[in-house]
Amino acid sequence: MSQNIKAPKKLIEVALPLDDINAAAAREKSIRHGHPSTLHLWWARRPLAAARAVLFAQMVNDPGGERGYYAGKTKAQADAEREELFKIIRELVLWENTNNEEVLNKARAAIRKSWRETCELNKGKSGFDPDKLPAFHDPFAGGGAIPLEAQRLGMESHASDLNPVAVLINKAMIEIPPKFAGRKPVGPIPEGEKQGRMESDWPGATGLAEDVRRYGHWMREEAFKRIGHLYPQVEITAEMAKERPDLKGIVGQKLTVIAWLWARTVRSPNPAFSHIAVPLVSSFLLSTKKGKEAYIEPVVDANSYYFSVKKGTPSKDSARGTSAGKRGGFRCIFSDAPIDYNYIRDEGSAGRIGTRLMAIVAEGVRGRIYLSATPELEIIANSAKPEWSPDVKLHGKCRVNVSNYGLDVYSDLFTPRQLVALTTFSNLVQEARVKAVNDAKITGMADDGMGIDEGGFGAGAYGDAVAVYLGFIVDKVSESLSTICTWSSSPKNELIVSTFRRQAIPMTWDFGEANPFANSSGSLEKIVPAVSKVIKTSLCGSVDGNAIQFDARTVNLSDRVVSTDPPYYDNIGYADLSDFFYVWSRRALKSIFPSLYSTLAVPKAEELVATPYRHGSKEEAEAFFMNGMICAINNFANQAHPSFPVTIYYAFKQSETKETGTTSTGWETFLEAVIQAGFGITGTWPMRTERGARSIGIGANALASSIILVCRKRDNSAESISRRQFQRELREILPEALETMIGGKEGASPVAPVDLAQASIGPGMAVYSKYAAVLNQDGNPMSVHDALILINREITDFLTPDSGSFDNDTLFCSTWFDQYGWKAGPFGEADTLSRAKGTSVDGVQEAGVVQSGGGKVRLFKWDEYPDDWDPKKDNRTPVWEALHHLIRALNKDGESVSGGLLARMPERAEAIRQLAYHLYTLCERKKWADDARAYNELITSWHGIAAASHEVGHLGTQCTLDLGD
Known part of the structure; x- marks a missing residue:
């Protein structure tokens, strides 16, 4: 498209109701039921509210813009019209309005109006059809929040990513639902369920959601027939009740087990007891709920031991398990001999770390019931013989410290019973797919002979679609079915804590094994309806979407609107982490997406993350990140639609506030990449997308805000200026910009002090980035690092009381x-x-x-x-x-x-x-x-x-x- 384009300023380049957006984004973090984040785990996914607000403000023209269409408006008129756009945003970001068509239609109408005005300014030029909005593209699509919200706002949405897990998430979010919108379910209603009211129509993806629920239920029932014997109920006997008065009223009852609690073991380092595998337990606490406290007590008897569950509050020493303190390792329960981590590592490397069942958590009428372990239940668990195991090696942050203890491949993260369960569920995904295809044909759905990966819309493709979401159910079960899971004894949450408590796989010593057939967290009973609800309530079905596996450096953007959330320097190793899901997803879905699952593990070499272990050194990793990001962003600058700015999220981390101001290695490197790629920065906005203001750890190395960079391609004729000229412009521009940010102009919402240092970098970088170069006295170009120091100095001077x-x-x-x-x-x-x-x-x-x-x-x-x-x-x-x-x-x-x-x-x-x-x-x-x-x-x-x-x-x-x- 020709660059001789008249492009009105967009709202995002001028003003935003930041308080309202941040409040909605913060609130959204606590919403689980029906939220797309519960469809499949992805790390650092943007809140829908923030993505929706940014996209809307990126698409609509600012009423006060000095260019083109708005030149004749008075300030009062512009302010009034801007406030109307703010009102739309304030409604748009509320979770309750996610699918409120009245609110969404207001936003869509405002976007179309701005587009028609832009087309009028560029009448006769190619690519400016007032009846067709430009398509959207996110080249680092990740968890899919941004493409989903673009689709919700009425744009044809495209998503691409190198990571096959991310691609599949985006297919499930934006590509599959529109394909089968308005179709009624084909699966039989589960046996025992009432027929209920017959739906006259199935709007959006509701029919697909219902089929995922029905086939998910079938999958659970069929799995229980095959492996239910590995998950027996526990009968309360009179013998159990002798020392537990709380059990007397339920003698003879059979209870469903929610979780089995295990300890890892090593041989005692004391020669007198070296024939005994002793437990490594970080805590013996089971429940700290007032009035229902429970704990585990190890009972030592000569050369053997067993675990007994006790009611009440244990002593401080008993509660901490066999731990010798954070860095002290553990202690032998027989001799009190220290068991340091070097010894445990040696045992692990030799394959001599074992497990021992400590306790059982069962579901009672009025809450959890904690029971002592029995040899019979341990024998049943250990009798499982998996037919297959994912022997893919762990890499990077997935290794963290688990590889020090002999856990080197993914199968090492699961017990034999867990491997049997997950393999069974994965196999059943394909069986359910066959059933769905046959049922679709029986109900009259045509079959075009093509699968969903080939672009099909018939029965075969529909069966594939159902299988994708069933595969997600298996992935979600795997989160709660690994030996990295722990048991929470919190009064509010007595449950299994899933694998990814953080963006890594850390070693756990005592772990909880969930029952996938119970009615508790991590079970199919909970996960199946949760996944179905997301499809029904949060995914769109009215506008086409497309997700492909492609490198952001070379993907074809073809005059599309671009908003994206790139990798954050070295913060998250997405490729390493997503192997955890890929190994199970590949087994379940490889026949449906052969090219997407063509490799044994997620491709890693080309991932744009500054990971030293892949590149030989920290310096080489940074150079790889820098060069790759410049290439990717240059692709955005050259191909994105010239009428719209590009918006780029960057989660500010590794920050340090010193005398020179706020700096960050990743932030500086990223800004350098943006500018070298040919972009000028026309705005920055801090969005509190990570945590609430009251939980901010001042000085902590934590993600606090996403900085939204608003970028336009820099003029090819831009000149260079001197350092002195740069400083002069900063002194002219920054005070007014800072006054606006702290709320001193036009009634703008104030930027929080915790965000000001990052946000105010924007106006300064706007000056720096509009020139080809800022030249130091020696004639060499000024670096981003040095520019940030000067910008921060002006900010400090502005804020100091003496000024x-x-x-x-x-x-x-x-x-x-x-x-x-x-x-x-x-x-x-x-x-x-x-x-x-x-x-x-x-x-x-x-x-x-x-x-x-x-x-x-x-x-x-x-x-x-x-x-x-x-x-x-x-x-x-x-x-x-x-x-x-x-x-x-x-x-x-x-x-x-x-x-x-x-x-x-x-x-x-x-x-x-x-x-x-x-x-x-x-x-x-x-x-x-x-x-x-x-x-x-x-x-x-x-x-x-x-x-x-x-x-x-x-x-x-x-x-x-x-x-x-």
């Missing part, structure tokens, strides 16, 4: 806080500093912000401020004092009371907010986590505080001053 119109008392308090925090310091130093700042110790003491006496001076903390303070009756109110009174009110009484306080000093709103940002940055630098959190929470609550302030003002003082909400 603003702060009162002298506040200047003193800020500098004193920097030196001493809340601790006391020498009076002499305080006296000298106060004079330098144009005030006095007596003055700041009179203001009520410091305590002075005994030759010492200290600042009052906010919880020491009086509750009855009234700014209108205070003759000396530094901004410092006003800020900390607001924090006191927020922490003690919430947004309403703090809003009422702000309503009595509205003229101080902007100064209070700017000081809060400065103090947050200072506290983060000094790693004062609690203090930093207080300043961050004030800003994140600002919208509510200001709204409460306005309400009080209208009802009482009729305040009309701008509070920046």
